[in-house]
Amino acid sequence: MLILGLESSCDETAAALVTSDRRILSHRLAGQEAAHRPFGGVVPEIAARAHVEALMPLIETALSDADVTLGEVDAIAATAGPGLIGGVMVGLVTGKALAHAAGKPLIAVNHLEGHALSPRLTDPDLAFPYLLLLVSGGHCQLLLVKGVDHYVRLATTIDDAAGEAFDKTAKLLGLGFPGGPAVERAALAGDPYAVPLPRPLKGSPEPHFSFAGLKSAVSRAADTGQWSAEDISASFQQAVVDCLLDRTARAIERADGATALVVAGGVAANQAVRRALEGLASQHGLRFVAPPLWLCTDNAAMIAWAGAERFAAGLTDPLDVAARPRWPLDPVAEAVRGAGVKA
Numbered sequence: 001m002l003i004l005g006l007e008s009s010c011d012e013t014a015a016a017l018v019t020s021d022r023r024i025l026s027h028r029l030a031g032q033e034a035a036h037r038p039f040g041g042v043v044p045e046i047a048a049r050a051h052v053e054a055l056m057p058l059i060e061t062a063l064s065d066a067d068v069t070l071g072e073v074d075a076i077a078a079t080a081g082p083g084l085i086g087g088v089m090v091g092l093v094t095g096k097a098l099a100h101a102a103g104k105p106l107i108a109v110n111h112l113e114g115h116a117l118s119p120r121l122t123d124p125d126l127a128f129p130y131l132l133l134l135v136s137g138g139h140c141q142l143l144l145v146k147g148v149d150h151y152v153r154l155a156t157t158i159d160d161a162a163g164e165a166f167d168k169t170a171k172l173l174g175l176g177f178p179g180g181p182a183v184e185r186a187a188l189a190g191d192p193y194a195v196p197l198p199r200p201l202k203g204s205p206e207p208h209f210s211f212a213g214l215k216s217a218v219s220r221a222a223d224t225g226q227w228s229a230e231d232i233s234a235s236f237q238q239a240v241v242d243c244l245l246d247r248t249a250r251a252i253e254r255a256d257g258a259t260a261l262v263v264a265g266g267v268a269a270n271q272a273v274r275r276a277l278e279g280l281a282s283q284h285g286l287r288f289v290a291p292p293l294w295l296c297t298d299n300a301a302m303i304a305w306a307g308a309e310r311f312a313a314g315l316t317d318p319l320d321v322a323a324r325p326r327w328p329l330d331p332v333a334e335a336v337r338g339a340g341v342k343a
Contacts, residue, residue, distance in 0.1 A: 001074045001311060004062070004098070005304025006055065008091030009083025009111045010137070011042045013054040014300035015062040017073070020308045022121055026065035027301050030054040037177045041167065048086030055094055062300075070102045075316070077307020080108035081324030082138070088323045096319050107307040108317040111298075112329050115264040116145055117309055118302035119289045126262070126289050131255040133248055133277065136265030137163035137180075140209045142251040143329060144258060148309045153330035154251045155207035158337070162240050163267045165211040169218050169236050173229040183233045184270055190234030195221050197239045199246070207250035208336060214239055241276045248277065252284050260287040269296040 001020035007013070016027040032050050036042050063070060078095025081088050092108065099106040115134055120126050129146045131154075140162045142155040160168075163180060170179030175186055197217050200210040218236050221227060227235075248261070261281040267273060274290055281288035295302060310316075 001308055002068065002072060003107075003304040003307045003311065004059070004070070004073045004076045005109075005300040005302075005307055006059070006076070006078040006091045006095050007111075007114070007298055007300040007303045008051040008055060008087045009079045009081070010087060010298055011036060011047045011050075012298040013051045013058060014298070015055070015058040016300035016304045017062055017066045017068065018121070018301055018304035018308060020312060022124060024301050025068070026062040027299065028058040028062045028065070029299060030058060033178060040171045040177055042084070044084045044086055047084055048090060051087050051090040055090060059094075059098075070098060073102070073104060075105040075107055075307060075311050077107040077109050077303050077310070079111045079114065079303055080321060081111065081327040083111055083325065085323060085325040088325070092321075092323045100319055105311065105316040106319060106321070107310050107315070108321045109303050109306045109310070110327050110329060111303075112139060112327070113149070114302040114306045116143065116151065116329065117148070117306045118264055118291045118295050119262050120309070121302065121305040122291055122295065123289050126260060129257050130260040130262050130289070131251060131258040131286075133244065133261070133263045134265050135162050135244065135263065135267040135273070137161060137167060139265065140211070141329075142207055142248060144255050145262070148313050149315060151329040153328070153333040154254055155209065155247060156336055157209040157211065159210050159212035160215065162209070162211055162244065163265070165215050165240065166267065168215050169233065172219055172222050173232060175229065175233070180266060180270065183237060184272070186230050186233035187237045187272070190228065190230030190232070192234040192238035194231035195227050195235035197221070197235050199239055199242050202243060202246045205250070207247045207254070209243065209247055211240070211243070214243075237270070237272055241272055244273060245276055245280055249280060249284075252286070258286065260289050262289045264291060264296065266297050269293045
């Protein structure tokens with residue numbers, strides 16, 4: 001099978017062609033960092049307009065790179081949510097138009113499922129079920145991945161995601177945009193134990209996350225002028241790592257049958273996070289699996305691969321499928337007190 005994947009859920013526009021035997025024939029991506037940098041974060045309207053301008057040229061180039069035509073594609077997979085709704089609509093409507101014009105099946109992909117299945121694109125030995133830490137700018141969840149379209153949520157954040165906390169810390173410290181890589185770079189020159197910062201929910205029985213209090217503590221530390229940006233960055237990063245380890249260890253106790261600990265999402269590109277989780281997996285006798293760094297951030301290859309997995313399972317979608325700003329992987333999970341719509 002040959003799948004064309006389209007991604008436009010935030011500030012990355014991307015198109016990719018991926019085969020069911022895990023070959024990435026082409027991948028094209030257009031970032032928007034320069035457009036959003038003056039604002040210190042992603043502006044939804046600017047992002048949506050940039051997707052409109054970039055997507056079709058990227059699709060044409062991706063097809064050319066792979067030396068295939070749209071008619072040779074077996075199905076078209078497009079992110080249908082969750083994400084910034086304007087951008088999601090650009091990609092999904094484009095996918096619908098191409099599917100209709102070429103007479104191809106449409107696969108509406110949950111962006112989170114793209115992340116969840118992305119490790120299987122590069123690791124053919126990763127079998128279900130596995131415990132997934134999905135950690136990004138908008139999401140922080142622990143899920144037992146039992147199969148395609150079959151997820152059991154074990155934990156979520158009750159307020160902010162870890163990636164959002166990284167971005168806010170970078171903005172508070174004037175480190176630039178994108179915030180996650182900026183904080184990681186600054187942390188290399190800092191003392192991870194210089195600044196006394198909290199570890200929210202550490203030791204609590206449920207494996208949920210909370211990062212709002214940590215963000216507030218970083219703000220107070222920055223206001224004192226007592227510590228350098230490097231020391232605050234290193235201490236903040238260490239606090240996040242400690243929280244992720246504690247919460248994931250708690251979830252491992254509940255992940256019946258899991259043989260691997262998998263991390264995915266933008267924060268999975270952080271080297272300190274990866275090293276710590278690899279050690280945790282080893283302590284519990286689990287394989288540790290993480291996608292290559294470029295597959296951790298938003299990309300179309302993971303959407304194409306999720307499309308391939310869904311297509312193989314007979315899961316396609318009608319052309320009137322709706323774009324969704326929120327779309328839980330486990331729709332029957334119990335609501336978490338305090339989490340609201342972020343659950």
